[in-house]
Amino acid sequence: MTRVMPLPPPETEGKSLKQHIMVFPYPAQGHLLPLLDLTHQLCLHGDITVSIIVTPKNLPYLSPLLTAHPSTVAAVTFPFPQSPSLPPGVENVKDIGPSGNPIIMASMRQLREPIVNWLSSHPNPPVAIISDFFLGWTNDLGIPRFAFFSSGAFLASILHFFSDKLHLFESTEPVCLSDLPRSPVFKIEHLPSLVPQSPSLQDLESQRDSMMNFLSYGCVFNSCQCLEGEYMDYVKLKTGHNRVFGVGPLSSVGLGKGNFDSSVDVKALMSWLDGCLDGSVLYICFGSQKVLTKDQCDALALALEKSMTRFVWVAKTDPIPDGFEDRVVGRGMVFRGWAPQVAVLSHVAVGGFLSHCGWNSVMEAVASGTMILAWPMGADQFVDARLLVEDKGVAVIVCEGGDTVPNPNELGRVVAETMGECGRNVRGRAKEMGQTVLAATKAGGSSDADLERLVIQLSCL
Numbered sequence: 001m002t003r004v005m006p007l008p009p010p011e012t013e014g015k016s017l018k019q020h021i022m023v024f025p026y027p028a029q030g031h032l033l034p035l036l037d038l039t040h041q042l043c044l045h046g047d048i049t050v051s052i053i054v055t056p057k058n059l060p061y062l063s064p065l066l067t068a069h070p071s072t073v074a075a076v077t078f079p080f081p082q083s084p085s086l087p088p089g090v091e092n093v094k095d096i097g098p099s100g101n102p103i104i105m106a107s108m109r110q111l112r113e114p115i116v117n118w119l120s121s122h123p124n125p126p127v128a129i130i131s132d133f134f135l136g137w138t139n140d141l142g143i144p145r146f147a148f149f150s151s152g153a154f155l156a157s158i159l160h161f162f163s164d165k166l167h168l169f170e171s172t173e174p175v176c177l178s179d180l181p182r183s184p185v186f187k188i189e190h191l192p193s194l195v196p197q198s199p200s201l202q203d204l205e206s207q208r209d210s211m212m213n214f215l216s217y218g219c220v221f222n223s224c225q226c227l228e229g230e231y232m233d234y235v236k237l238k239t240g241h242n243r244v245f246g247v248g249p250l251s252s253v254g255l256g257k258g259n260f261d262s263s264v265d266v267k268a269l270m271s272w273l274d275g276c277l278d279g280s281v282l283y284i285c286f287g288s289q290k291v292l293t294k295d296q297c298d299a300l301a302l303a304l305e306k307s308m309t310r311f312v313w314v315a316k317t318d319p320i321p322d323g324f325e326d327r328v329v330g331r332g333m334v335f336r337g338w339a340p341q342v343a344v345l346s347h348v349a350v351g352g353f354l355s356h357c358g359w360n361s362v363m364e365a366v367a368s369g370t371m372i373l374a375w376p377m378g379a380d381q382f383v384d385a386r387l388l389v390e391d392k393g394v395a396v397i398v399c400e401g402g403d404t405v406p407n408p409n410e411l412g413r414v415v416a417e418t419m420g421e422c423g424r425n426v427r428g429r430a431k432e433m434g435q436t437v438l439a440a441t442k443a444g445g446s447s448d449a450d451l452e453r454l455v456i457q458l459s460c461l
Contacts, residue, residue: 017124019046019459020142022076024053026132027104028093029288030360031150032058034222035132036065037254038148038247043069046455051126053115055080057091064255076118081110098289098378101134109137116141127461131219136212142461144217146243146454151359152223153231153246155383158192160214160238181230182391190382218243220454222250222363225446226436227392243457245450249363251342252441264335269312270347272333276310279351279427281420282373283344285314287358290377292318295405304332304414309419312350314339345370351427352419354398357381362388369434371395371427374417377402394430396423 022037037052050073052062062075080091085103090096093104119125119141130146131138133156139145149156160167161177168175176185215221219235221228224246236244273281284300286292292300297315301324304311311332313320325334341361344350345368354373355361359399362384365372372395377384388395398414399406417423442449 018050019048019461020051020124020126021048021458022051022119022126022129022131023055024129024131024135024138025058026057026108026134026150027055027091027302028101029061030130030358031134032061033254034150034248034250034360035063035130035148037250038130038220038222039073040065040068041247041250041253041451042455042458043072045451046458048072048458050074051076051110053078055091057089068255068459069404077115078111081107083107094288097331105134109136112141114136118276119143128217128458133213139212139216146218146220147213147216149213149219149221149223150389152362152382152384153221153228153235155192156213156219156221156389157231157234157238157358158186158383160235162191174447184386184390185385186382190379192380192383202298215241216453218245218457220245220247222248222359224248224440225450226433227366228387228439245454247447247451247454248368249437249441250368251360251364253440264314264337264339266340266343269333269335269339269344273312273344273347276349278348280310280419281347282309282311282352282354282415283314283347283350283370284311284354285339285341285361286356286375286377287361290356290402291316293403293405294319297321299406299408300413302408303406303411303415304328306408307415307419309415312339312344314341342368352423356416357384357388357395359384366394366430366433367437369431371418371423371430373398373415375399375406382456390394392429392432392433394426 021042023035025035039052042048044052052073052075054062054075054077056077056079059075059077064072066075082357083103083106086096086100086107089239090100126143126144128144129141130148134151157180158177161179172188174185174187175191176183202271214235219239221232223232225232226247232244232246236242297319298321300319305327313332313334315334315336320334342364345364347352350370352373353365353370354375355365356377357372358381359373362372372388374385374389374395374397376382385395385397389397396418398411418426439445442448
C-alpha cells in the first residue's frame with residue numbers, strides 16, 4: 001500500500017496557498033543530489049511549497065533539505081516498483097551499477113499510475129513538476145514539466161540529434177553531428193549510452209523517454225552560459241522557446257556544497273595538502289560508480305611512481321597494489337572511502353584532477369579552476385571530455401575507455417608533463433574558467449539570473 005507524507009497545511013486560514021511544485025529525482029547519486037540542490041535554491045528564492053517523489057531507501061538523501069526547509073518541503077514516499085531483473089531491495093543505481101540504469105528506468109515508469117492518483121486527490125495539486133531527464137514519461141502527467149538535466153546541454157543536444165537518426169548506427173564509421181555547433185565527429189562507441197545500441201524494449205523505452213525532454217515545458221541544466229552557452233542556444237532553437245535555464249554549478253550553491261557522506265579522515269587529508277606547494281598535487285578520483293580492475297590499478301600505481309608527482313588518490317574499494325603506499329610515502333596519499341571533493345579541489349595545493357569526467361565532477365572541477373586529466377570511461381563521459389579538451393582547452397586526455405589498461409610509462413610521462421611546465425597553459429585556462437564559472441552563480445551572473453527567471457516562470461503557472 002502506498003504511504004505518502006502530506007504537505008503541511010496553509011499557515012493562515014483564508015490565506016492564498018503557496019505555489020505547489022512537485023520534484024521527482026532519479027535514484028542515482030549523481031542525478032539526485034544536484035536536483036535537491038536546485039530545490040534548495042528554489043525554496044530560498046521563491047514563495048513555494050515542494051513535494052518530492054521518493055522511494056523508502058532514497059528518503060535519507062532528503063534529510064538535509066527537509067531539515068533546512070521543514071515547513072516548505074515534504075516527501076511523498078511510494079514503494080519502489082520491483083522488477084524480476086533487479087535484486088531484491090535495490091532502489092538506487094549505486095546498489096547495482098550503471099548497467100542497471102535501463103532496468104531502474106523501466107521500473108520507475110510503473111509509478112505513473114500511483115502518482116496520477118495522488119495528483120488527482122490532492123487538495124492543492126502541484127502546478128508543475130521538475131523531473132530528471134531520465135524520467136521523460138513525466139511529461140505526460142497533465143501539468144507543465146521542466147526537465148532537469150544533471151548533465152550538460154552538449155549531451156542533451158546529442159541525444160536530441162539522434163532521436164530521429166537511429167539509422168546512423170548502422171555504420172561503423174565515425175558520425176558527424178552536422179546539426180550541432182562546431183559539427184563534432186564521434187566514434188559510434190563514444191556516443192551517449194541513452195542512444196540505443198540494440199533494439200531491446202528497455203533501450204527503445206529509454207530512447208522514447210529522452211525524446212520527451214525537448215517536448216517539455218522547460219529545460220533546466222546544471223550548467224552555465226560560459227561553459228555551454230552555444231549548446232543551450234541550440235536547445236532553445238530546437239525547443240522553439242526561451243524556457244531553457246542554466247543554473248549551475250549547483251555544487252557551489254547547494255546544501256552541502258557537494259560534500260556528502262565524507263568517510264575518509266578529512267583532517268588528515270587536508271593537513272597533508274596544507275604541507276604541499278601550491279598547485280603541486282594531482283587529485284585522483286573516478287566517481288561513485290567506477291571501481292578499477294586490478295590491472296588498471298597496477299598500471300595507474302606504477303605510472304604515479306614513475307611520474308614523481310605528488311598525489312592524493314581516493315580509491316574507495318579499488319585493489320591498490322601491495323607495498324605501493326610504502327613506496328610513495330611522503331609524496332602520495334591513498335584514502336579509501338568518500339572524500340569532500342569540492343573542498344579538496346578548492347585547496348591551493350591541488351593543481352590537477354585525474355577524473356573519469358562524470359558531469360558532477362566536471363562541474364566541481366571547473367568551478368574550482370582545476371585542470372582535468374581526463375580518463376573518460378563511459379560514453380556520456382566522452383562527450384564531457386570532448387567539451388573540456390577541444391572546446392574549452394581546460395583538460396588533456398590521458399587515457400580512454402572503461403576497460404582500458406594504460407601503459408604505465410606513457411601515463412607516467414603524461415602526468416609528469418601535464419603537472420609540470422607543459423601544462424602551464426591548460427592550468428591557466430582552467431583557472432580563468434573557474435573565476436568565470438563562479439561569477440555566474442553570484443548576483444548578476446548568468447546562472448543567478450536564470451535561477452530568478454525560473455522562479456518567476458514557476459510563479460506564473
